[in-house]
Amino acid sequence: MSQFDRRSFLKAGAVVSVATATSALSTVATATEEGVAATSKAATGVTKTLARYLVAARYEDLPANVRKEGTRTLLNWVGVAVGGSHHETVDRAVAALKPFSGPRQAGLLGRTERFDIMNAAFINGVSSHIFDFDDTHLKTIIHPAGPVVSAILALSEYRPISGKDFLNALVLGVETECRIGNAVYPNHYDVGWHITGTAGVFGAAAAAGKILGLSEQQMVWALGLAASQPVGLRESFGSMNKSFNPGRAASNGLFAAILASKDYTSSEGMIEAKRGWANAISTKQDYREITEGLGQRYEAALNTYKPFACGIVIHPAIDAAIQLRNENHLTADQIESINLKVHPLVIELTGKKTPQIGLEGKFSVYHSVAVAIIEGAAGERQYSDRAVRDSNVIALRDRVVATIDPAIKPEQVDMTITLKDGRKLQKYIQHAIGSLEVPMSDKQLEAKFLSLADGVIPAAQARKLLETCWGVERLGSAAAIAKAGVKKF
Numbered sequence: 001m002s003q004f005d006r007r008s009f010l011k012a013g014a015v016v017s018v019a020t021a022t023s024a025l026s027t028v029a030t031a032t033e034e035g036v037a038a039t040s041k042a043a044t045g046v047t048k049t050l051a052r053y054l055v056a057a058r059y060e061d062l063p064a065n066v067r068k069e070g071t072r073t074l075l076n077w078v079g080v081a082v083g084g085s086h087h088e089t090v091d092r093a094v095a096a097l098k099p100f101s102g103p104r105q106a107g108l109l110g111r112t113e114r115f116d117i118m119n120a121a122f123i124n125g126v127s128s129h130i131f132d133f134d135d136t137h138l139k140t141i142i143h144p145a146g147p148v149v150s151a152i153l154a155l156s157e158y159r160p161i162s163g164k165d166f167l168n169a170l171v172l173g174v175e176t177e178c179r180i181g182n183a184v185y186p187n188h189y190d191v192g193w194h195i196t197g198t199a200g201v202f203g204a205a206a207a208a209g210k211i212l213g214l215s216e217q218q219m220v221w222a223l224g225l226a227a228s229q230p231v232g233l234r235e236s237f238g239s240m241n242k243s244f245n246p247g248r249a250a251s252n253g254l255f256a257a258i259l260a261s262k263d264y265t266s267s268e269g270m271i272e273a274k275r276g277w278a279n280a281i282s283t284k285q286d287y288r289e290i291t292e293g294l295g296q297r298y299e300a301a302l303n304t305y306k307p308f309a310c311g312i313v314i315h316p317a318i319d320a321a322i323q324l325r326n327e328n329h330l331t332a333d334q335i336e337s338i339n340l341k342v343h344p345l346v347i348e349l350t351g352k353k354t355p356q357i358g359l360e361g362k363f364s365v366y367h368s369v370a371v372a373i374i375e376g377a378a379g380e381r382q383y384s385d386r387a388v389r390d391s392n393v394i395a396l397r398d399r400v401v402a403t404i405d406p407a408i409k410p411e412q413v414d415m416t417i418t419l420k421d422g423r424k425l426q427k428y429i430q431h432a433i434g435s436l437e438v439p440m441s442d443k444q445l446e447a448k449f450l451s452l453a454d455g456v457i458p459a460a461q462a463r464k465l466l467e468t469c470w471g472v473e474r475l476g477s478a479a480a481i482a483k484a485g486v487k488k489f
Helices: 003-011 018-043 046-056 064-083 088-100 117-129 145-156 163-184 195-211 216-227 241-261 277-281 312-328 344-350 365-375 391-397 442-453 459-470 479-485
Strands: 335-342 400-404 413-419 424-429
Touching (some): 046 195, 064 117, 064 145, 064 163, 064 479, 088 117, 117 241, 145 163, 145 479, 195 241, 312 365, 312 413, 312 424, 344 400, 365 391, 442 459, 459 479
Antiparallel strands (some): 413 424
């Protein structure tokens, strides 16, 4: 109690003695300390438990469905990394970093340049996220592959590793970042952190550490060093900075694992400690999500893949728009208005009404619905600068109205299109294509892959790369993926 407060208290003629008041404060303080101690005790060993699992986990332990989903994750990531490899964002990153790159250790998918593994991991991570077309763990909105595969693909060119061990590391990395994300989502995300970067760094460290053969103690340190490098804020959405986040998470996680491999130490409980990662960046900490069921339930089996190159919360609206367009042979000049009932998160994340560049269009439900009606698609071409500035798209975009409805869940939309002749067309989407309930098939993933590679690498090379990804478990060296994916001339 301050001197000023004590004097005010005495002058007010309080009947409780200072000694009693002090005793009461002491009791409260003790209770608080006991509560903190109890919480700390309950959380003890989270980092160590996770590290122990990561070091012991074998490829042979992975269920068949998890191995299959890991392979689909790899295939999708390689496709989007190749597809995004010549975006101006990647060009600028290459130009900026090339003078400072070290040895030519690893390739850039879809390009001819080679960089040191740290910078290669970063640039491939940027490339894989720039279209916002990558995989999504829907429980946390983490894009798992960007940080993890970008790190270990670069590492695989430096340190030989079989395809089976590569796939095991990939799954373990995805499992790590998604479990840690579960522990703090949604509170961590709600305050502004880009969880793909902040949780993704753990996935990259875990996967790289597995490939490097870290001991349990070294893996603890790797996770601790990763915890010291959270990267990414949601304010970056709609700019080049957004794809920086998974790229940096990849290189930061790789950096952490390499340091730990030489016994560079960290705290033993950097995830769960009172002043550790989870308590520092979130008001929610559910450590059971990290440690319970390790090796029994797999978050990596819950990964999903985007049919549309934009924020996941827009997908139901795009799905509805394309279905109504195709069912009714709609053209923009027939439409009086388009009304959407959406979850609040749709407006919060994608409420840009007048996007000026393609990257902003990815965060505009208005642009997305309009371009989907006009062009019948929402791929990377529909989020170019050309598309967001198209006069026909702008005219229809201005007739799109989105209204928050508390009854609508994030994965749903209720769309009504009013035509100029007075007819009303309605479509309710419970689960959009690409969700766990309506997943993209292998054939759809292949079509997406080949479309993204078109114009970047020759068709024959794209087909060979596709087959290499599907056959990852049979590869003697995982570096074959990088070799198959770089541009030859």
